[in-house]
Amino acid sequence: MVQRTVREFVRKELMPLEPQVLRNEREGKPGITREQLKDLQLKAKELGFWGINTPEEYGGANLGAMMTALVHMELGRTFVPFSFGGSADNILYYCNEEQKKRYLIPTINGERRSCFALTEPGAGSDPSSIRMTAVKDGDEWVLNGEKIFITNGNEADFAMVFAVTDKEKGARGGITCFLVDREMGWRSERIPTMGEWDPAALIFENVRVPEENVLGEVGWGFKLGLEWIGQARWVIPARGVGAAERLLQMAIDHAKTRVTFGKPIAERQAIQWMIADSAVEIEATRWITLRAAWMHDQGLDNRHQASMAKLYGANMANRVCDRVLQIHGGMGYTKELPIERWYREMRVWRIFDGTDEIQRYIISRNLLKGHVKVGEWMD
CATH class of the missing domain: 1.10.540.10 (Acyl-CoA dehydrogenase/oxidase, N-terminal domain)
Structure with missing residues (x-):
């Protein structure tokens, strides 16, 4: 229903x-x-x-x-x-009662907009290597550094910003998350992309943040960051299923009406195989993704499954879109149809929230170290 x-x-x-x-x-x-x-x-x-x-x-x-x-x-x-x-972002529920009044509730009500600021110019696939610093000065923290490719960064009223508070500890107790209002002094700059994703660079120059704006505990922000990222890893392939289904139906409809050498191209084996492969891959992505979501609902560790869903689903969507464009020929390449628009949008799915290479690393590491057994249900 x-x-x-x-x-x-x-x-x-x-x-x-x-x-x-x-x-x-x-x-x-x-x-x-x-x-x-x-x-x-x-x-x-x-x-x-x-x-x-x-x-x-x-x-x-x-x-x-x-x-x-x-x-x-x-x-x-x-x-x-x-x-x-x-x-609201899942990690905003870690706000204390006072923070909930200023950030969580207004965000839920649509009165404020947030952005998640973890990625830096030299810390994308390896977020544990972030360099933005937060130095304690009395009852305030002074933030300096730059964040990059931040979704909603141009529109956000406040940012969930991750900064190094203890260089020696690093990701193991030395990174803290701060709730930083735009009016505290950070600024954003648009980053043009090949798609419609409109991210921002966030610049922090001696931005002073009060102690009460620490989200969670000092030093343990990296765990919050991973929790935020983990949720997106099964949402992206879910979106991919819907987009790929719509695109595939466009290809089927076109193949039935486009005639070459006296026959609809739907009768050409090359076209039939592209349609068949797309349908199979969409269905596979659907169930890999739903299983990752089901495990989350059951309170099980779904990180391995979510990585598989992200890796396979993002690539599936790109492959299907490419085939659909090919089936449409020159028209698929024009801006008259939305195929090229999807084509540009989907390409970033293989990059943000964990690149293909990072997902492969996670999956292989889990198997090689025995965290996950081949052929066994994950629990």
Whole structure:
């Protein structure tokens, strides 16, 4: 029922906006305005979709990981930039009571926007090597350094910033997370990309942050950072399933009507194999991803499964999109169709929230060290 409801919402409310989104993005504008987003979120709220991962005590639906994965599979069917309202980053629930009033609750209510600031110019795939410093000065911390490729960094009111507070301990007790308001002095700069992802560089020059803005415990912020990253590793392939299904249907429809040498290209074996391989890979991604989400709901360690879902799912989406573009020929390469737009967007899925290479390292390490046994259920 949830899946059908979200699919209908995507079909009626989001897909009709796709031409507008493409036009706006070509002109360098946001795909949809903040006012449009709020209006769409209110429409979704009327259907019961508000804070899908937010605990019920904060007014959310708390659907759980499995249902969230299914929801993202449906949202992935469109490239219209949309997310359900009433939510906050998972690590913001570690706020103390006073911080909840200033950051968590306003974020859930849509009054404030946050961004997650961990990655640095020399610390992407290896976040434990971050260099931003936080030096204690009385009852304040002084932050200096730069963050890069920060999603929502241009729009955020505050950032969850990770900085080194003890160089000797490093990631093992020497990195702290701070809640830093933009008005405390940091600035953002846009980073142009080949896709529609619009990240930012965040610059901190002697930004003073009060002691009460430490999120969690001093020195143990790196654990929070990994917890934030881990959740995205099964959300990305879930989105990939929805996008790949939409693209594959476009390829099937085109193959039935495009005629070469007197026959629809759907009758050509080369086209049939691309369609068949895509369908199989989409289905495989669906179940790898749902199992990662199910393990999370069961309280099991799903990190190995989530890495497999991220690795396979991100690559699957790229392969399917490439095949669909090939099936459409020259038209697939034009901006008249949204295929090239998806093509550019999907490429970053293999990079952010853990590159392909990092996922392979994690998976192989778990197997070689015996953390996971081949052929055994993970628990």
